[in-house]
Amino acid sequence: MPYTSSLAVALALFSASVFLTAQAPPAVPDPHRQFLRLPDFKLEGGGVLPMAQVGYATFGRLNDARDNAILIPSWYGSDYHGYDFLIGSGRALDPDRYFLVATEMFSNGFSSSPSNTPAPLSGPDFPAIAQRDNVEAARRVLDSLGVRHLRAIVGFSMGAQQAFQWAVSHPDFVDAIVPYCGTAKTYPHGIVRLEGAISALTADAAFAGGRYTSPPLRGLEAWSVHWAGWVWSQEWWRRELFKPQFTTVNEVIASRIGRDKVRDANNLIAQARTWQRHDVGQTPGFGGDVEKALRSIRARVLYMPSETDLYFPVGDAKYESQFLQHATFLPIPSLWGHSAGSGGNPDDVAFLNEHIGEFLRGKH
Secondary structure (H helix, E strand, C coil), X not given: CCHHHHHHHHHHHHCCCCCCCCCCCCCCCCCCCEEEEEEEEECCCCCEEEEEEEEEEEECCCCCCCCCEEEEECCCCCCHHHHHHHECCCCCECCCCCEEEEECCCCCCCCCCCCCCCCCCCHHHCCXXXXXXXXXXXXXXXXXXXXXXXXXXXXXCHHHHHHHHXXXXXXXCECEEEEECCCCECCHHHHHHHHHHHHHHHCCHHHHHHCCCCCCHHHHHHHHHHHHHXXXXXXXXXCCCCCCCCCCHHHHHXXXXXXXXXXXXXXXXXXXXXXXXCEHHHXXXXXXXXXXXXXXXXXXXXXXXXXXXXXCCHHHHHHHHCCCCCEEECCECCCCHHHHHCCCCHHHHHHHHHHHHHHHCCCC
16 A cells, blocks of 8 residues: 555545554643643743743642652653653652652643744744743742752653753752753754754745644644654664554554644644753853753752663763763663653653662662
8 A cells, every 4th residue: 555545545544543652632621730820930041931921730748857759850842741751659750758749840731832932932933942041930839839940850851951950040949850862952962853843844835934823734634744753763663663553654644643633733743843952051150161051960869761762872971971970870771762751651751760769769
């Protein structure tokens, strides 16, 4: 069967499928999600969000000593549910032991985003967001909850970027960080990769410079195909590890398209721009020197890249690890590429729960 015909069939069968844990915003509000309003929130790039909001959820309770709080910042395309596979009794993030605060970064569709901010800052006019803006918003959430110090920050992907940024911006606020499948800086190849995805999406005439009146579906499909080629490793594809959930490559692609076509294009691009710009070396006081910024980190670090990640290559993580004072470097032995950190593979889930749990209990 020709590629286009078989993909059309697969789309019909699998357009509602979800392969990773990230979800489109649900039609019914989540009663567990809370919001903190931040009037006149000043952004690093000079813009101001007149009435910013930050979505978050909490699990467990803050103990009397106020020393059991752990922050879990959201990752690209996700919300606070992105860490569900790590949260629970007997798991690494046990609400019976810790007070967990899961924050949602700007542009995810719940916190202030191009899709939910009124004019004149709606859609493509939404201001540029830096990861340091997400860190500051999360800091205010913690302050509102009475958290003055963190036991740890655990972050995947763009959540890992935030964990590193926290440790640089607020070195005395956090005892330990667990960045996994993410680096402290987006290096040039990552910038180019993301630009390729953005170009695929914006090439659709229906995108209309971000002023679309209906979803630019062709662009969103092209976006999905681009990401499908990067999120899993080449070996994952060669071994056809998508089976038995899917039987063909086209079904995998169709699942990605089915997930992404319900997303807001401007939100996707805004998050990608935040990802592209991130560099802890640009923190005030470090003059663009990422190595100096990493050396300044006082927290213990469990640095866990995926051995086969194409987004954040293990070599980039190994380079950064040499500048960390108190680091355990522990690659995830996975063929699942970047998605080793998103909960899709039981072996990776077990590895992450075991080693993050041990690290938080002081065993690394």
